[in-house]
Amino acid sequence: MDKLPTTQALTCKLKLLLTKEQAEAVHSTALAYRNALNHASAVAFANGKMSQGMKLQTLVYQDLREKFGLPSQMACNAPRQVAAAYKTLWERDKSNAAHKAKGWTKRRYKGLDKAPKFTAMTVTLNHRRDWALGKEQTVSIGTLQGRIRCRYEGWNRHLEWLEHTLDHGITLGAAKLWQDPVSKAWYLLVSVEKALNTKATDNITTVKGVDLNRRNIAVESNTLGKCRFYHGGHQRHLAERAASTRSALQAKGTRGAKAVLRKLALRERRLNADTAHCVGKAIAEPHAMVGLEWLKDIRDRTERRHSKKASVKRRKANRKVSSWSFAEVQAKTAYKTRLSGGVPIWVDADYTSKTCPICGHIGRENRPNNGLLFVCAKCGHTLHADLVASRNISMRTLLVRQVWARTGRLSAVPETSGNEAKAARLQKYAELRWS
Ligand SMILES: [Zn+2]
Structure with missing residues (x-):
């Protein structure tokens, strides 16, 4: 049985206002930490591409303390972070094998061919031990040169939360020091847990479905017949322009072109995040159950075709598919729905548009x-x-809502354990009628 989550994890991005000396202390700490990560990564690689944090820690802890000068907390965090990175790579390796078996791809996954290199300037900090909030919008951070204290800036809402953590149900967690690779400014990315408004979710008054696709970013419709399209005209224009610049640069292949490509990739990531943010914000509302499609089999649905003979039109369509991050739009929608006092759920994506x-x-x-x-x-x-698809999703969502009301059991994601359970669900879906 799935219970409704009572908290939502999120990140507050704080810009640190550092003096020159403080910035140098932070920089040298990040440099030492990055070297430590790469050392731990090489050791993990040499030991069977290890993904168990504790095991890796016993192998590298002494070195990280003595050769890299890390304080004990950081010497624990570094191997844990490296092991987690290896775990992700192993998971990708596994899903690549599955995709190969299904004939979705012919490419072999190369992410584990050599030890992953850590290039970003980031440091993981534990709350209270390595970092803490101070009075009057200040924060203290442990560096290799001792503790520093500085002021910070951020979004007004986040500042308010951090100022009055108790009033807003905020629990502080670990933080990450991060340097913006372009502006070189330092940020503290603070993980927090926010208590959710469970009173709002006890009383669901709206049920809606959201369809994501390559033509529109999202189409939402509720069970009362209201609908809304999120065309993302401007975002799509930017993404298409970026895609054509990208292919021109890739064809060029010079060093300069590669540097521009890296910048372009960052900009595209920001654009995607921004798009997801806007769509999620518009869809989220209190007292609403928001149905999203379970997109684990998205490749099936979008029918990507890779062949040399693929037409220009087909290739353009493929590019549009890959330029939208469905997962990101979904994740932002779910998270904003929870924060505003709604319930996001996932339903099977099969035949929603057919x-x-x-x-x-x-x-x-x-x-x-x-x-x-x-x-x-x-x-x-x-x-x-697309409206048909979003209506079908909203009806499936209503079904979940009814089962929840009747049995007290909410399945927030479709049960994937057996084919029989899924067949039974598809049977139920086939009986749904829009009225
Ligand atoms: Zn019909």
Whole structure:
């Protein structure tokens, strides 16, 4: 049984206002920490690409203390961080093997061919031991040269939370020192847990579904028939322009071109984060259950095709698929929904754009020429295909809501353990009718 989460993890980004000496102390600490990470990474690699933090710690702790001069907390954090990075690489390796078996890709995963190199200037800090909030918007941070205390800036809402942690149900956690690679300014990225408004989620009054796709960023519709499109016209224009610049630079392949590419990648990441933020913010509302698609099989659904013969149109479509981060939009939507007092859930993504919401008829033929329009082959129901998908999602969400109300059990994500359970769910979906 899944219980509703009572807290939401998030990050407060604080810009540190450092004196020249303080900045130097922070810089040398970050440099030592980065060297320590790369040392631990080499050791982990030499020992079977190890992903167990404690084991790696026993191997490198002494060296990190003596050769790299790290205080004991950091000498524990570094191997833990490296082990976690290896764990992620192993997971990717595993999913690559699965994708290869399914014929989705022919490429072999190369992430574990050599020890991953840590290039970013970041330091993980434990709350109270290595960092702490002070009075009057100040923070103290442990460096290799001793503790420093400085003022910080940030979003007004975050500043308010940090000023009155108790009033806002904020619990402080670990923090990361981070240097912006472009502006060279130092930031403290503070992980916090925020208590959620459980009173709002006890009383759900709206149920809606959100469809993500490559034409629009998102289409939302609630079970009362209201709908909203998030076209992201401007964002899409920027993403497409970035994609064409990228391919031109890749073709050039010079050192200078590569440097510009790296900058471009950062900018694209910011653009994606910004897009996800805007969409998530617009969708989130209190007392709402927000249904999202379980996109673990997204590649299946978007029908990517890789072949030399792929048409220009096809390649352009593929690029649009990869330039949107569905996962990021979903994650931001879920997190903002929780923060505003709603409940995000995930439903199966199967046939959401091929099922008629009026008569239940399922089939490819409901999408003549794979076009924008949904035309039911059985009852003739005609509607924008993305709207059909979001209506189907909202009906599946309503189903989850009803089961929750009836049994007191909420399945926030579809149970993936058995094919039988899924077949039963698909059967139930097929009986849903839009009214
Ligand atoms: Zn129909």
